[in-house]
Amino acid sequence: MVSNAPSPPREGATRPGEGPPRRPGAARRRSTGLRNGRADRITLALMLGVPALLVVGLVWLPAMVTVALSFTRWDGIGGLETIEWIGTQHYVDAFTIYPPFEPALRHNLVWLVFLFAVPTVLGMFLAVLLDRELRGGSVYQSVFYMPVVLSLALVGFIWQLIYSRDQGLLNAFLAVVADAPPVDWFGDPDINLYAVLVAAGWRHTGYIMLLYLAGLKAVDPSLREAAAIDGAGPVRTFTRVVFPALLPINLVVLVVTVIDALRAFDIVWIINRGRNGLELISALVTSNVIGEASRVGFGSALAVIMLVISLVFIIVYVSTMLRGAHR
Amino acid sequence: MHHRPVGPPGPRRRTLLRGMAGAGALLALPGLAGCGSRRDDPDLVTMASNRANPAQREAIAESVGNFEADSGLSVEVNTFQSTAFQESVNNYLQGTPDDVIGWFAGYRMRFFAERGLISDVSGVWERNLRGAFTDQVRDLCTADDGKQYMVPDSTAPWAVFHRRSLFEERGYEVPATREEFVGLCERMRADGLAPLASGVREGWPAMGTFDHLNLRLNGPEFHLELLNGDHSWDSPEVRSVFGAWAELLPHHQADPLGRGVNEAQTALVRGEAGMMLCGMFIAHSFPEEDLDDLDCFAFPEFDAQIGADAVEAPIDGFMLSGEPRNPEGARELVGHMGALKSQEIYTAIDPQALPIHTEADTSGFSALDAKVNDMVVNAGALTQYMDRDTRPDFASVVMIPALQRFIRQPDDIADLTASIQRQKASIFGH
Numbered sequence: 001m002v003s004n005a006p007s008p009p010r011e012g013a014t015r016p017g018e019g020p021p022r023r024p025g026a027a028r029r030r031s032t033g034l035r036n037g038r039a040d041r042i043t044l045a046l047m048l049g050v051p052a053l054l055v056v057g058l059v060w061l062p063a064m065v066t067v068a069l070s071f072t073r074w075d076g077i078g079g080l081e082t083i084e085w086i087g088t089q090h091y092v093d094a095f096t097i098y099p100p101f102e103p104a105l106r107h108n109l110v111w112l113v114f115l116f117a118v119p120t121v122l123g124m125f126l127a128v129l130l131d132r133e134l135r136g137g138s139v140y141q142s143v144f145y146m147p148v149v150l151s152l153a154l155v156g157f158i159w160q161l162i163y164s165r166d167q168g169l170l171n172a173f174l175a176v177v178a179d180a181p182p183v184d185w186f187g188d189p190d191i192n193l194y195a196v197l198v199a200a201g202w203r204h205t206g207y208i209m210l211l212y213l214a215g216l217k218a219v220d221p222s223l224r225e226a227a228a229i230d231g232a233g234p235v236r237t238f239t240r241v242v243f244p245a246l247l248p249i250n251l252v253v254l255v256v257t258v259i260d261a262l263r264a265f266d267i268v269w270i271i272n273r274g275r276n277g278l279e280l281i282s283a284l285v286t287s288n289v290i291g292e293a294s295r296v297g298f299g300s301a302l303a304v305i306m307l308v309i310s311l312v313f314i315i316v317y318v319s320t321m322l323r324g325a326h327r
Numbered sequence: 328m329h330h331r332p333v334g335p336p337g338p339r340r341r342t343l344l345r346g347m348a349g350a351g352a353l354l355a356l357p358g359l360a361g362c363g364s365r366r367d368d369p370d371l372v373t374m375a376s377n378r379a380n381p382a383q384r385e386a387i388a389e390s391v392g393n394f395e396a397d398s399g400l401s402v403e404v405n406t407f408q409s410t411a412f413q414e415s416v417n418n419y420l421q422g423t424p425d426d427v428i429g430w431f432a433g434y435r436m437r438f439f440a441e442r443g444l445i446s447d448v449s450g451v452w453e454r455n456l457r458g459a460f461t462d463q464v465r466d467l468c469t470a471d472d473g474k475q476y477m478v479p480d481s482t483a484p485w486a487v488f489h490r491r492s493l494f495e496e497r498g499y500e501v502p503a504t505r506e507e508f509v510g511l512c513e514r515m516r517a518d519g520l521a522p523l524a525s526g527v528r529e530g531w532p533a534m535g536t537f538d539h540l541n542l543r544l545n546g547p548e549f550h551l552e553l554l555n556g557d558h559s560w561d562s563p564e565v566r567s568v569f570g571a572w573a574e575l576l577p578h579h580q581a582d583p584l585g586r587g588v589n590e591a592q593t594a595l596v597r598g599e600a601g602m603m604l605c606g607m608f609i610a611h612s613f614p615e616e617d618l619d620d621l622d623c624f625a626f627p628e629f630d631a632q633i634g635a636d637a638v639e640a641p642i643d644g645f646m647l648s649g650e651p652r653n654p655e656g657a658r659e660l661v662g663h664m665g666a667l668k669s670q671e672i673y674t675a676i677d678p679q680a681l682p683i684h685t686e687a688d689t690s691g692f693s694a695l696d697a698k699v700n701d702m703v704v705n706a707g708a709l710t711q712y713m714d715r716d717t718r719p720d721f722a723s724v725v726m727i728p729a730l731q732r733f734i735r736q737p738d739d740i741a742d743l744t745a746s747i748q749r750q751k752a753s754i755f756g757h
Contacts, residue, residue, distance in 0.1 A: 077417060164585075165586055186585035187584030187586065290415070294417050
């Protein structure tokens with residue numbers, strides 16, 4: 001689930017004139033940067049060019065091939081001559097006769113709203129608490145971050161132990177405490193999405209917490225002191241002073257959360273391959289493309305729909321970042 | 328902090344690389360499997376086995392060991408977890424597959440034969456296996472070009488399983504007809520049991536119920552044609568299957584959609600459920616000392632005209648990759664795996680497997696094995712299982728969600744069959 005999010009930008013906290021410069025070497029480096037030697041330029045070109053080529057070759061080209069394949073019927077076996085062009089048939093099918101598609105779109109949206117409403121807010125709250133440098137802070141930090149680093153197989157197993165209808169901890173607990181009849185956490189399509197969201201949120205909270213913690217450490221302490229001198233309480237200090245200073249982190253969190261919601265996959269796949277109430281676009285893509293099913297064309301069409309949705313968010317993000325850089 | 332680790336950093340980097348290679352191999356699981364160093368050895372045959380249970384590994388090793396001793400060739404067995412293997416088999420067969428590959432008879436084998444991904448083994452049938460199998464089994468291993476592409480070695484049939492002790496204790500009679508079956512279910516419910524254990528979270532176990540009801544209500548011929556795409560799914564025949572299923576649904580264990588098939592088997596083992604429609608693989612989940620208590624009967628008759636002698640008996644076997652590195656050795660090996668002795672050795676060790684050789688010695692069978700074997704031998708027709716008798720994309724992408732939806736809302740059958748038919752037309756092209 002951990003995405004390759006950029007490390008939090010620090011410019012917000014180290015504008016010239018605000019407090020002592022944190023990295024004494026920064027000024028010197030900047031001045032040498034202006035006089036790039038020939039060797040420097042070649043090195044830079046290589047260090048940026050090779051990754052760029054790799055990304056284009058390994059990400060952008062396959063993405064374009066996916067778009068092309070989405071207009072074909074192909075079982076992934078045999079040469080390219082066995083590819084049959086069928087136009088937009090797959091897109092029409094997805095929206096008209098493929099029952100899991102509409103729930104999948106809805107579930108991805110629910111996933112997104114939930115991630116913002118609960119784990120993101122909770123992660124921010126935990127970060128603010130941990131930022132106060134209380135004793136044992138690193139212990140709490142490890143506890144909350146733990147779920148993020150657990151392997152996907154283990155996470156699935158843990159939640160199976162908790163949610164299993166017949167042998168699960170949760171139903172056993174409810175039966176003892178409230179004498180409740182067993183609840184079908186995984187099988188009832190009205191509740192299984194939310195049961196799984198708790199599991200997903202469990203991981204997302206730790207991740208967001210770490211991002212905000214890094215951001216909070218970068219906020220200049222003099223801002224807080226100034227707010228305190230002006231008589232602002234802790235809540236007011238946070239909402240009026242610290243939170244606005246966290247703008248770059250907020251953007252990163254926004255993007256990370258959107259991306260996580262769009263590519264949510266592992267937990268539902270482990271539970272029931274993303275069926276019966278747990279449909280997600282990513283799971284539909286996988287179940288169509290992998291295995292003997294090999295509906296490469298149809299799966300590609302679903303993947304393209306997902307790509308288009310992601311592009312909307314990516315464009316908003318990039319344009320915001322660029323505008324920020326111009327200012 | 329400041330002193331450097333003793334020794335050059337080389338080994339570390341190598342460890343890291345090895346780790347990365349390991350991770351890569353995991354991702355590309357079977358793709359890299361064949362890159363062993365002994366590949367050039369002319370006396371080596373490689374084999375991919377999808378039988379990964381401990382008993383199955385042991386049985387394969389035993390049988391392969393005999394082959395090595397008899398032929399002087401050496402065999403490298405690469406074992407893959409069955410589900411993971413199925414998910415990557417298309418890529419695997421197009422890469423550098425092993426010489427011999429464990430797989431399933433029927434549609435899923437024919438498909439690979441048609442695409443030229445596996446080799447003709449009719450020579451082996453001619454030479455070593457004349458009269459070894461019934462015509463039915465032969466048909467299941469034959470592609471549309473009339474040639475055989477698989478050598479079968481065992482089967483794990485489906486039936487309604489139950490605990491003999493429970494039936495004796497409560498005086499339950501084995502039901503032979505629909506009325507008796509429903510009556511027994513009602514009695515079990517009155518006794519506080521879940522009559523039919525049911526766990527369909529993974530989806531595919533629900534196919535067994537559809538298959539059996541369709542076989543009993545519409546007959547094996549219609550069933551196979553339907554799965555082959557020859558009939559409409561939006562038909563009175565198919566609706567009658569779902570109708571009969573809806574009548575049985577209340578007798579299934581509650582909330583089947585959240586329960587894995589293993590958990591359902593556990594309910595039968597523990598005596599919380601009375602019966603379970605399942606494959607012989609249920610034997611794996613019974614504790615060894617209780618295996619004697621496991622009994623079964625054929626899924627009862629629903630229509631006297633059609634009877635109850637069609638048996639769902641998925642057949643496993645071995646095929647040859649498209650361009651085996653060692654074709655002679657590989658043909659010898661598949662011939663060996665299908666031979667009577669190997670089948671007997673293999674099936675004696677793997678509790679779910681029965682031999683399908685016509686001359687297989689049944690005297691050493693357990694009572695259960697003998698009973699199931701009789702069903703197979705006297706079967707009017709053999710079917711494989713829905714996901715082996717039809718296109719895999721139709722089975723997994725259309726049928727699993729459809730069957731799960733039916734279990735969720737059994738009251739809108741007409742809408743369901745219409746939806747299946749629309750998707751079937753799109754996939755089959757008619």
